[in-house]
Amino acid sequence: MTDWLAMLDDHWGWLVFAALLGVAEVLIPGVFLIWVALAAAVTGLVALAFPISVPLQLLLFAGLCLVSVWGGRRWYTANPVDSQDPLLNDRTARLVGEIVTVVEPIDNGHGRVKVGDSVWSCRGPDAPVGTRVRVIGAEASELKVELV
Numbered sequence: 001m002t003d004w005l006a007m008l009d010d011h012w013g014w015l016v017f018a019a020l021l022g023v024a025e026v027l028i029p030g031v032f033l034i035w036v037a038l039a040a041a042v043t044g045l046v047a048l049a050f051p052i053s054v055p056l057q058l059l060l061f062a063g064l065c066l067v068s069v070w071g072g073r074r075w076y077t078a079n080p081v082d083s084q085d086p087l088l089n090d091r092t093a094r095l096v097g098e099i100v101t102v103v104e105p106i107d108n109g110h111g112r113v114k115v116g117d118s119v120w121s122c123r124g125p126d127a128p129v130g131t132r133v134r135v136i137g138a139e140a141s142e143l144k145v146e147l148v
Helices: 004-009 011-027 033-049 054-078
Strands: 099-107 110-115 118-123 132-139 142-147
Touching: 011 033, 033 054, 099 118, 099 142, 110 142
Parallel strands: 118 142
Antiparallel strands: 099 110, 099 132, 110 118, 132 142
16 A cells, blocks of 8 residues: 555655646646646655655645646736637627517517527517517627617
8 A cells, every 4th residue: 555645755746746637637628727737846846856844845835726826817817718709608699680570569668589499588669579670789688679
């Protein structure tokens, strides 16, 4: 049976841990484990260069984790990754510009429209059933429409 605590005293344990975290980041992408892997790698290099105790290694690792995750979040906030489809998770924004049909009359500014195979609440100028309207925006789950 392997004594894991003794393994932590060795710099190779930290470097192997960093490599395993790097592999986990590739298999389970989430842009988080890479920062913990970086902290483990730096801890391993420091343990290689200086003979430090296990408690100090753990403390160094914890501090480096906090700093690397904080730095990574700041970097990604400052340098966002461009998406091929920025509206992927914003269904109402994807509907802007679509022409839809009124299925419940818009009366006093509120009614319902058919969008594809579903019916959405809408807000806009009064219009009878069957009128075609254009989606110009959304507020919560209610579409804003205008007459075509």
